[in-house]
Amino acid sequence: MSTLEFFDCNALYGIPSVPCLEQAKRVGDLLEEMEWAGVSRALVRHTAMIDESPVVGNRLIVEETAPHPSLCPSWAILPPQTGELGTPDEFLASMAQAGVRALWTYPSRHRYTLDGVTLGPLFEHLVARRVPLFIERGETSRGLSGWELAGAVLQEFPELILVVVGHGSWGEDRYLRPLLEAYEGLHIDTSRYELDGGIADLCRRFGPERLLFGSAFPYTSPGGAMLTLAHADIADEEKQKIAAGNLDRLLSEVRL
Amino acid sequence: MRNPSPLTEQYFAEGKVADCPVIDCHGHYGPYQGIYFPNLAPEAMVETMDRAGVRLVISSGHAALVDQARGNAEFAEVIARFPTRFRGYLALNPNYPEELKRELARFDDLGGFVGLKFLSDYHRYPITGENYRPAMEFAQARGLPILMHTWGGSGYDSPQLVAELAARYPTVPLLMGHSGHGDWAATIRTAQEHGNVWLELCAAYAVRGVVDRFVREVGSERILFGTDLPWFDPHYGIGCVLMARISDDDRRSILHRNAERLFGDALP
Numbered sequence: 001m002s003t004l005e006f007f008d009c010n011a012l013y014g015i016p017s018v019p020c021l022e023q024a025k026r027v028g029d030l031l032e033e034m035e036w037a038g039v040s041r042a043l044v045r046h047t048a049m050i051d052e053s054p055v056v057g058n059r060l061i062v063e064e065t066a067p068h069p070s071l072c073p074s075w076a077i078l079p080p081q082t083g084e085l086g087t088p089d090e091f092l093a094s095m096a097q098a099g100v101r102a103l104w105t106y107p108s109r110h111r112y113t114l115d116g117v118t119l120g121p122l123f124e125h126l127v128a129r130r131v132p133l134f135i136e137r138g139e140t141s142r143g144l145s146g147w148e149l150a151g152a153v154l155q156e157f158p159e160l161i162l163v164v165v166g167h168g169s170w171g172e173d174r175y176l177r178p179l180l181e182a183y184e185g186l187h188i189d190t191s192r193y194e195l196d197g198g199i200a201d202l203c204r205r206f207g208p209e210r211l212l213f214g215s216a217f218p219y220t221s222p223g224g225a226m227l228t229l230a231h232a233d234i235a236d237e238e239k240q241k242i243a244a245g246n247l248d249r250l251l252s253e254v255r256l
Numbered sequence: 257m258r259n260p261s262p263l264t265e266q267y268f269a270e271g272k273v274a275d276c277p278v279i280d281c282h283g284h285y286g287p288y289q290g291i292y293f294p295n296l297a298p299e300a301m302v303e304t305m306d307r308a309g310v311r312l313v314i315s316s317g318h319a320a321l322v323d324q325a326r327g328n329a330e331f332a333e334v335i336a337r338f339p340t341r342f343r344g345y346l347a348l349n350p351n352y353p354e355e356l357k358r359e360l361a362r363f364d365d366l367g368g369f370v371g372l373k374f375l376s377d378y379h380r381y382p383i384t385g386e387n388y389r390p391a392m393e394f395a396q397a398r399g400l401p402i403l404m405h406t407w408g409g410s411g412y413d414s415p416q417l418v419a420e421l422a423a424r425y426p427t428v429p430l431l432m433g434h435s436g437h438g439d440w441a442a443t444i445r446t447a448q449e450h451g452n453v454w455l456e457l458c459a460a461y462a463v464r465g466v467v468d469r470f471v472r473e474v475g476s477e478r479i480l481f482g483t484d485l486p487w488f489d490p491h492y493g494i495g496c497v498l499m500a501r502i503s504d505d506d507r508r509s510i511l512h513r514n515a516e517r518l519f520g521d522a523l524p
Contacts, residue, residue: 021440022465037499038257038268169459169488171291192462194488196304197294221464223499224492231271231307231491 007041007244010165010189010214014047024218027064037222041070049076055084062098074102079118088122096256104134107141114141116156123157130253132161147175154183165189165214180206189214190225200233208238212247263507264498272309279515282433282458282482283315285331293486298334301486302341308490316373320347324359335368340524345373345403350387360394370522374404376412383413384420392425401429408439415442422450435460447474458482461496468500476506
């Protein structure tokens with residue numbers, strides 16, 4: 001059995017507006033899958049944060065994960081100017097109170113522009129307090145998507161810790177690697193980083209610190225990313241960093 | 257981990273299992289337009305195979321998807337260099353029908369080819385099209401399997417078009433590469449209605465629940481393992497198969513037994 005301890009940075013539960021093949025409607029469904037696969041902890045989102053509203057989902061995720069110490073809640077952001085989640089100071093105080101140390105942005109689904117004009121006041125806090133911001137590769141804004149959008153955000157906020165999840169499986173290293181080289185805050189999850197030899201090759205060029213184990217549950221089977229990491233051609237210490245250590249480090253560095 | 261599978265335990269501990277010699281039914285070879293491959297050389301592919309307990313990969317050269325003659329010849333050289341580790345699908349491009357016929361004519365001379373490969377979405381030519389007829393008749397005469405890229409919603413190689421072709425050539429084993437990705441219901445229906453249709457899992461395995469559903473609704477006996485190597489780490493696909501709620505017996509059928517039965521003596 002693998003001796004790695006897995007801390008999943010990319011897990012989701014709740015009722016989605018468009019069902020996936022095997023749903024995880026309740027927090028118990030996620031916990032059951034984690035136990036089945038051998039994932040000990042997860043940074044988790046609620047579908048209501050995405051499909052309904054962060055105003056609702058941010059509350060639900062904290063309430064529903066509270067009884068489960070293996071689950072770390074994360075929140076979605078909105079532009080501070082509408083005041084739906086309070087001022088940046090109020091929002092960060094709420095995060096501290098709720099024990100939330102990671103955020104997600106959904107500019108296309110929540111209909112705002114992912115740039116400094118809209119989010120500068122909040123992002124200045126995220127940079128100063130080292131709060132990681134997660135984004136799904138499929139999100140779009142400013143006519144940009146995927147790695148181009150990530151690059152535009154990092155160009156404006158080069159110190160931001162940005163985690164892009166859902167690397168496409170058909171080969172995106174030519175987009176990704178220049179950004180890894182340019183911005184130390186850029187991280188990716190491994191849920192669909194299936195490239196043969198890819199993890200070892202990335203570690204050789206950029207070190208293991210930029211990769212975070214992710215499952216993309218409930219959309220993706222966790223077994224692929226787990227077995228790939230368990231037998232990647234890198235040192236055991238590097239594997240453990242990717243499996244859990246890097247996410248632990250990012251979350252421990254947050255200052256709220 | 258609550259997954260009670262001994263096979264899973266062995267794979268996580270060792271990375272491979274000696275009595276489960278994986279056969280990868282969907283490989284490639286050589287550089288390709290939209291992707292960087294760290295493990296491009298055949299030696300590097302063999303190293304990957306050794307690490308994951310993959311006994312054999314049945315591949316088509318990327319070059320052959322463009323230039324049939326050059327690409328098939330190049331991959332024949334790889335097979336000759338590693339005769340116990342590679343077999344080939346003769347890759348055919350229907351946009352060049354005369355060359356396609358010439359490739360079929362030298363199928364035996366090239367050596368090591370055990371089936372045909374269609375990549376209709378990329379060639380933008382339907383699997384049911386007339387230019388494929390010589391290939392279909394060739395496969396029919398010899399009982400050769402055809403691996404075809406299939407994708408849900410495609411106008412060129414959807415599960416519905418596979419069903420049409422399967423009815424027209426009921427003795428030709430049609431291997432649905434990527435299992436008609438996305439249109440799982442149509443893929444299952446096609447496999448249920450046509451005994452000559454096989455489901456190949458490359459990329460499909462990542463979608464949580466797909467492997468479980470195929471086994472439940474089609475049975476594990478016509479499911480094949482494939483990775484697009486050198487695209488995807490075999491451990492990724494194997495890990496997905498291991499985490500499905502199926503038996504180890506089903507997993508062994510998928511990972512090697514079905515390919516052994518389908519290709520028989522054509523494999524080393």
